[in-house]
Amino acid sequence: MKLGFYPGCSLTGSSREYNESILAISKVAGIELAEIPDWNCCGATAAHNLNHELSVSLPARNLALAELAEMEELVVPCAACFNRLVMTQRELNENESLLAIVSEKLQFKLKNNIKILNVIQFLEKYVLPQLDELVKKPLNQDVACYYGCLLVRPQKVMKADRFEDPMSMDLIMQKLGAKAIDWPFKTECCGAGFSVSKTEIVGELSGKIVRNAVDRGAKAIVVACPMCHSNLDMRRPAIESYLKRKVDVPVIYITQAIALAMGLTPKQAGLQRHFVPVNLSVTQN
Amino acid sequence: MSKIGVFICHCGENISATVNCGKVAEVAGKLEGVAYSTDYKYMCSDPGQTIIKQMIKEKGLDGVVVAACSPRMHEPTFRKACSEAGLNPYLCEMANLREHCSWVHDKSDATTQKAIDIVRTLVEKVKHNKPLSTIKVPVTKKALVIGGGIAGIQASLDIANAGHQVVLVEKEPSIGGHMSQLSETFPTLDCSQCILTPRMVEVAQHPNITLMTYAELEKLDGFIGNFKATIRKKAKSIDEKLCTGCGLCTTKCPTKKIPSEFNEGLGFRTAIYVPFPQAVPNKPVIDKLNCQYYLKGKCKVCEKVCPTGAIRFDQEDELVELEVGAVVVATGFNIMTTSEFPEYGYGKYPDVITGLQFERLASASGPTLGEIRRPSDGKIPEKIVFIACAGSRDPAKGKPYCSKICCMYTAKHAMLYQHKVHHGESYVFYMDIRAAGKNYDEFTRRAIVEDKVNYLRGRVSKVYEENGKLIVKGVDTLLNAKPVEIEVDMVVLASAGVANPGSEELAQKMHISYDAYNFFSEAHPKLKPVETNTAGIYLAGACQAPKDIPETVAAASGAAAKVAILFSQNELSREPVVAVVNRSAPPLYSTCVGCFMCATACPYSAIGEEEIKDRKGNVIKKVAKVNPGLCQGCGTCVAFCRSKSIDLDGYTNEQMYSEVMALLNE
Numbered sequence: 008m009k010l011g012f013y014p015g016c017s018l019t020g021s022s023r024e025y026n027e028s029i030l031a032i033s034k035v036a037g038i039e040l041a042e043i044p045d046w047n048c049c050g051a052t053a054a055h056n057l058n059h060e061l062s063v064s065l066p067a068r069n070l071a072l073a074e075l076a077e078m079e080e081l082v083v084p085c086a087a088c089f090n091r092l093v094m095t096q097r098e099l100n101e102n103e104s105l106l107a108i109v110s111e112k113l114q115f116k117l118k119n120n121i122k123i124l125n126v127i128q129f130l131e132k133y134v135l136p137q138l139d140e141l142v143k144k145p146l147n148q149d150v151a152c153y154y155g156c157l158l159v160r161p162q163k164v165m166k167a168d169r170f171e172d173p174m175s176m177d178l179i180m181q182k183l184g185a186k187a188i189d190w191p192f193k194t195e196c197c198g199a200g201f202s203v204s205k206t207e208i209v210g211e212l213s214g215k216i217v218r219n220a221v222d223r224g225a226k227a228i229v230v231a232c233p234m235c236h237s238n239l240d241m242r243r244p245a246i247e248s249y250l251k252r253k254v255d256v257p258v259i260y261i262t263q264a265i266a267l268a269m270g271l272t273p274k275q276a277g278l279q280r281h282f283v284p285v286n287l288s289v290t291q292n
Numbered sequence: 293m294s295k296i297g298v299f300i301c302h303c304g305e306n307i308s309a310t311v312n313c314g315k316v317a318e319v320a321g322k323l324e325g326v327a328y329s330t331d332y333k334y335m336c337s338d339p340g341q342t343i344i345k346q347m348i349k350e351k352g353l354d355g356v357v358v359a360a361c362s363p364r365m366h367e368p369t370f371r372k373a374c375s376e377a378g379l380n381p382y383l384c385e386m387a388n389l390r391e392h393c394s395w396v397h398d399k400s401d402a403t404t405q406k407a408i409d410i411v412r413t414l415v416e417k418v419k420h421n422k423p424l425s426t427i428k429v430p431v432t433k434k435a436l437v438i439g440g441g442i443a444g445i446q447a448s449l450d451i452a453n454a455g456h457q458v459v460l461v462e463k464e465p466s467i468g469g470h471m472s473q474l475s476e477t478f479p480t481l482d483c484s485q486c487i488l489t490p491r492m493v494e495v496a497q498h499p500n501i502t503l504m505t506y507a508e509l510e511k512l513d514g515f516i517g518n519f520k521a522t523i524r525k526k527a528k529s530i531d532e533k534l535c536t537g538c539g540l541c542t543t544k545c546p547t548k549k550i551p552s553e554f555n556e557g558l559g560f561r562t563a564i565y566v567p568f569p570q571a572v573p574n575k576p577v578i579d580k581l582n583c584q585y586y587l588k589g590k591c592k593v594c595e596k597v598c599p600t601g602a603i604r605f606d607q608e609d610e611l612v613e614l615e616v617g618a619v620v621v622a623t624g625f626n627i628m629t630t631s632e633f634p635e636y637g638y639g640k641y642p643d644v645i646t647g648l649q650f651e652r653l654a655s656a657s658g659p660t661l662g663e664i665r666r667p668s669d670g671k672i673p674e675k676i677v678f679i680a681c682a683g684s685r686d687p688a689k690g691k692p693y694c695s696k697i698c699c700m701y702t703a704k705h706a707m708l709y710q711h712k713v714h715h716g717e718s719y720v721f722y723m724d725i726r727a728a729g730k731n732y733d734e735f736t737r738r739a740i741v742e743d744k745v746n747y748l749r750g751r752v753s754k755v756y757e758e759n760g761k762l763i764v765k766g767v768d769t770l771l772n773a774k775p776v777e778i779e780v781d782m783v784v785l786a787s788a789g790v791a792n793p794g795s796e797e798l799a800q801k802m803h804i805s806y807d808a809y810n811f812f813s814e815a816h817p818k819l820k821p822v823e824t825n826t827a828g829i830y831l832a833g834a835c836q837a838p839k840d841i842p843e844t845v846a847a848a849s850g851a852a853a854k855v856a857i858l859f860s861q862n863e864l865s866r867e868p869v870v871a872v873v874n875r876s877a878p879p880l881y882s883t884c885v886g887c888f889m890c891a892t893a894c895p896y897s898a899i900g901e902e903e904i905k906d907r908k909g910n911v912i913k914k915v916a917k918v919n920p921g922l923c924q925g926c927g928t929c930v931a932f933c934r935s936k937s938i939d940l941d942g943y944t945n946e947q948m949y950s951e952v953m954a955l956l957n958e
Contacts, residue, residue: 162688171634171754191637191756219758 011078017233024277086232143270145184151225210245301335301360380423441469443622443833450852452500466571479735516828529578559659673781683788698786789838890929898922
């Protein structure tokens with residue numbers, strides 16, 4: 008089993024552990040992830056705020072490279088990268104003149120039919136069917152699955168059936184033996200890019216998310232987006248100053264949770280890279 | 293040699309802006325068989341019609357082509373003018389230069405050429421037209437009203453009071469509809485039941501009204517003046533003649549925990565039940581889906597306690613056939629339920645309720661006897677939020693249209709809450725306050741000014757539960773715009789009004805059109821608001837779009853007036869566009885061989901059998917015969933006939949081929 012893989016910038020920097028854990032669990036599940044050769048930035052927030060054509064051309068180049076490498080399916084773990092790639096694919100399929108402009112720039116005629124998977128879709132399609140066999144150490148913990156915005160939005164494109172109360176991660180966590188708590192902040196805004204410019208806003212928004220999860224008994228918050236992770240984890244001091252209390256609930260990627268349940272070591276899952284230490288009791292039976 | 297007159301209309305600038313009308317008239321004048329041709333600015337105006345009449349007399353025209361708008365618009369006008377000048381009206385044809393040419397093309401020679409081509413085809417057709425006379429059909433002076441809410445009640449009473457028979461069909465066990473569920477009504481705060489229940493009784497007692505409750509339309513055939521309706525009377529499992537409505541059975545029924553439809557799930561009912569104490573008829577029905585006897589074969593407690601022996605477990609649905617002349621559709625509306633709102637918890641929180649549920653809480657006949665108590669624990673809510681536009685004006689997740697009644701009933705709800713819970717605090721989140729109507733704006737102002745309801749202009753993004761309280765997260769967009777979070781005890785959604793489930797199937801049964809939201813469509817949004825596109829079927833009330841009570845009653849009376857107008861005639865004139873089987877001299881009599889393929893093909897069952905007999909009465913031949921009263925002129929039989937023995941008057945094969953050949957033989 009070989010799938011295309013687009014890590015994007017976060018997975019090579021601030022969320023290396025996301026990358027490591029995805030590759031680790033894929034290896035256990037017998038899936039090979041082949042990185043797109045010479046991939047570039049997806050354009051992130053900056054491109055589509057400033058230049059529409061650029062915001063489509065950047066992801067389109069990545070899609071073109073994936074097509075050249077004859078990839079049929081492409082796994083994009085970062086929620087923001089995923090959003091940009093999916094939106095680009097959709098827009099180019101709907102707008103012929105834009106497709107012509109972009110093809111001209113790239114000097115490449117896009118077929119534009121690669122199936123793009125976010126991490127949840129990837130897990131559901133390729134890992135979940137094997138999970139019963141692969142889980143060695145069930146996670147007997149209460150966890151709060153936090154989806155954020157881009158995993159389920161825009162609704163028109165993602166077609167998530169319960170976009171205000173998604174369940175896909177909850178179901179995966181239950182398969183791992185954890186109890187996914189019912190809580191109302193699954194899709195609240197974490198503050199996103201304000202992380203850099205107005206950290207106190209992130210402190211408040213992410214603070215409310217963390218507080219609700221803790222108050223409802225979550226022993227860990229499970230995420231699938233590098234931005235969410237850095238706001239809930241790296242910005243913990245801002246959160247604590249907003250909440251005026253110390254909160255030590257760890258924030259882990261869903262792929263790290265799977266890695267632990269598969270019996271991989273905390274190091275193989277990249278848990279040592281977090282700001283908020285991951286209490287080992289979370290990971291034991 | 294024909295003497296045809298061609299009259300080209302400019303339709304103001306509608307046609308002349310893109311078509312050279314003078315040129316069309318000039319070319320048409322030279323066509324074979326055309327004796328006169330002219331153009332004029334408004335052919336439908338009085339001077340325009342006078343030109344046609346004069347020319348018929350002066351030139352002795354034997355055929356007329358008016359090249360103007362769609363025949364749907366003015367064919368009756370011009371046919372009448374011809375008839376007044378002594379020409380058979382069916383020798384007049386219209387060439388549609390407006391919808392088929394000038395409106396859809398730019399100004400060019402090609403556009404003018406197309407107009408000429410259209411005129412030429414009609415000239416060729418009219419050469420083969422034969423004089424026809426209208427068909428008279430009788431009118432059955434009995435109306436069918438479907439739906440027993442306030443719309444159906446009003447329409448039934450008006451038609452009945454005009455002296456005509458009415459059959460009122462209601463699918464629930466009682467008439468009354470949504471209005472019977474309401475507490476008080478805006479803008480006067482008079483009690484809904486107090487004004488409605490006397491009307492319900494009047495319906496039941498009216499000598500001209502036959503009431504069929506627990507019944508639904510199964511099938512509708514026929515046409516204006518002559519419909520045949522099949523009604524399914526669902527088995528009530530009681531003998532209505534014996535039942536006195538004492539209610540003993542309902543008190544003894546052991547199945548007591550069925551959510552009451554009348555109380556919107558906030559109270560319970562038994563399996564044998566009367567929906568509410570003021571029901572009409574006030575006799576119970578057995579809900580077979582919940583009755584222990586029907587489910588498990590045991591119980592029969594109601595049968596044991598019934599003092600008159602009225603219980604009939606073996607009763608079956610009954611199909612009743614009715615002949616009616618007109619149908620009024622008054623099937624009403626429904627509302628979106630709380631589970632359809634993701635942002636308010638997908639129906640997860642018991643204290644997030646719909647406006648209709650709030651009506652039941654506020655109603656003296658409701659589960660709390662009119663006290664505002666929240667469903668989860670029966671406590672009186674100290675703080676309450678009303679969310680307007682829940683599902684309305686929301687193209688992303690709900691309905692793009694405004695549900696129209698919610699601004700008013702939300703103001704009423706907040707007012708009623710303040711009147712009943714004096715120390716309570718109420719908030720309304722709204723987009724705009726739409727209170728257009730007599731005394732409506734005054735009413736919403738009263739809620740804000742006198743009753744101190746806090747109106748916040750902004751949307752709610754989320755409702756969630758924390759420590760037994762509902763947290764309403766929204767935004768106040770006015771003045772110092774800011775996000776707000778209010779901790780409340782209860783949330784009331786002004787849910788969007790939607791079409792009733794099943795309205796699509798009902799529309800298809802009746803062959804009436806409906807819109808993208810399954811609301812029934814009127815024939816014209818301004819000038820035919822209570823008619824449908826199917827003659828003889830009328831609309832009343834919220835089955836058309838969300839409507840408040842005054843508007844519903846007005847529409848119902850309007851529909852009733854249309855029925856009364858129809859019933860004021862003893863017979864109706866119908867277009868003589870019907871199929872005819874040819875007849876010829878003996879020994880052939882007819883080319884029809886009696887295969888009756890046409891009868892199989894006919895969607896209106898209009899084709900029967902005719903025996904051709906000799907003088908001694910021996911049958912020589914059996915041929916097909918079209919009943920002109922039933923034939924709708926669709927022409928399906930013509931296409932099916934193997935020996936070309938059947939033809940459609942007004943659109944004969946000969947006429948159609950001449951039109952086509954006129955285009956091909958240019």
